[in-house]
Amino acid sequence: MSGGTGPGGGAGSGAMSGGAGRRRLVLHVDLNNTVVVADAVSGQGPRAALNTFLSTVTWGRVGAAGEWQWASDRPSLRPPCPGVLSYYSHHGRDPAFTETGPGRCFRDLHAHHLQLLEWPGKPHDVLSVPGEENRHYHLILPSFFHLLETLHREGRAFAVVFRTFGTDLPRALRAVSCALAGQHPRFPALRDLALPVDLTLGRIRCSKREVVLTRGAERLGTQEGGRKLYDYFSSFEGIGGFQDHFDWWAKNQFSSRGGKPLWIDPHDPDLHHIFIDDNIRLDDADTIVHPQVFSERGSRNPRRTPTSELYNICLVQTNLLEAIADEDYFLRCVRKCEENYERYLACREQDAPSQQWDGQ
Template sequence: MELLPADQDTESAEAVSSQRISKIPTALNRKQSKLIVHFDLNNTLQLFDTVTRQGPRSALSSFLTTVTWGQINQEGKWEWMSLEPSLNPPCDGAVSYYSQFGKLLDFTDTADGSLFKKIFTDHLQQMEWTDPHNDLLSVTGEDGKEYHRILPAFFELIDCLLSQNREFAIVFRTFGADLSRALKTTEVTLSGQHPQYQHLQMKHLPLTMVPGKIRCNKKDVVLTLGSERISIKSDPKALYHYFSSLEGIVGFQDHFDWWARNSFSSHGGKPFWIDPSETGIQHIFIDDNIRLNDAESIICAQMFVDGGSETRIVPTAELEDVCLVRTDLLKAIHDRNYFIKCVEQCEENYNNYTALL
């Protein structure tokens, strides 16, 4: 599928107005698979973290510690291996600043982090809310300035999918307690109250305002939403079928305590199912805490084998940019087409992946 013009590259995206990008074309995907896109909130769709109580400045600063790379040299001093932030190490032996020193909320104000100050300042500025104050659409930062509550790139994805008449669902998946506010922000935007997305009020998209919960134990995973209660105990595919049947936007709070009890590994992470035998649907999970090292990752990815109810745990590396996307927060801020490109890449890679199974 081609959601973007073939000749629209990164340089053209950089030249786009901070208010609106050029209109997304309406060429339809030939395959027309239904998309279920699971989204984390903190540091994926929001430049703040309610769990750790980080505002926009702190959240961006701490994120930079996870994408900047160096090592301790023979003199026992920190030495940068690259001055270009990246999700993965630029070379053998490089470790993230975070893994060495932890997430510093004032990283770019330190001697080590000062080299990334311009990147920090430029991206923070791109997130500034320049329209009249709105508690649902903007958030006040530590510096007193207003910032977008939800990244514009998210609404660009919704706009694109609606314009292309795609069948899809968006599922918020967070450990935090910010679901209600995120759903309300989305509701306000879809009602035409967002100054930059007033045209979205002309497009109907179902929105479930009541947040649900997902709870896990050794024998079961249970989803509740209002009066609904769905368990995989008697039907291993029950939650997969539930998510696959969704339309529009809905949100669930995942089970943080279960993740913590499993040493913050993928084994206790947010449950996520895929079924390659079902060719008319694709599930994608986008989260900033996805890691190639499953001992540190946040998604418990499970694949149904041969279309049956038996599952196998899938290593994160096997599904990277196929069904699992680690959020590059800098790109998501800088390029309003970022999530569109993520979905486009996953669709292409998923077709290739399933063809080899």
């Protein structure tokens, strides 16, 4: 079965009805520091991008004399104890984090993961990117391609929607297209997916009045509610991408209110939307996705939903270190979300309070 088969699309429709692991998946996937360890906007290559990520997942506090004191020598997505700050929240994101200052204690960890990112053999014009000392690195993490390959092998129906604030979308789509043409040395079987890649760049723009999506001749808005955009993404086929509205996020103080919009309908038996992004956080004042849930069957107007209600259910905070080191990482994240989504739906059916599933 093709991974791009949509709802009611022949072979895919029979296997996706209800049950854990059988719903059609729509995977909304961030690029920078989620599946791409680079950032064209800031000019960061893999070394700097990995440093930047490490500065967001290491924790400490400011001492009495103003010095930085580490609370843990291990990176983690969440604070290891109460009363600590991530390094970036106090000092800002640091592309030289492990090279100067207190971040030097994480230098070996950075070097290890940078080595894991190295491209094997002869560089590819699209799939690899150059770095320092004539080294080349994966543009897109192997764990992402492994996810696609495994979902296809399991006969799953799915689509992938890249959602980024940056400008890396064109080259990411080209790279995926090359991989699906069988050009990736580690994943030659990807040519069997028959999964279309649409290189047309989409845009999502937000305002107080509405959210507007455009891609080519397509244009949809939310003046009458979010249902049309939910239906649009639910019927999405293949792989494509959209640039979300960074300025709106900044105008809303980088909170969920200004984040990348995501619509969830728990009454839809055939679909499971999952958003994967390294900047998803449990603190709604400092997170990147704006989740909205249709509380009533068939309703047009969803309610704003806290990240905690959907964390590891429809929202995945990327652990970039694990995504680099473990080829099964994204596959495990998706499966964890599917298991937790079943529990989430069961709680709703029983009119019980929603539970927060952290998957730990």
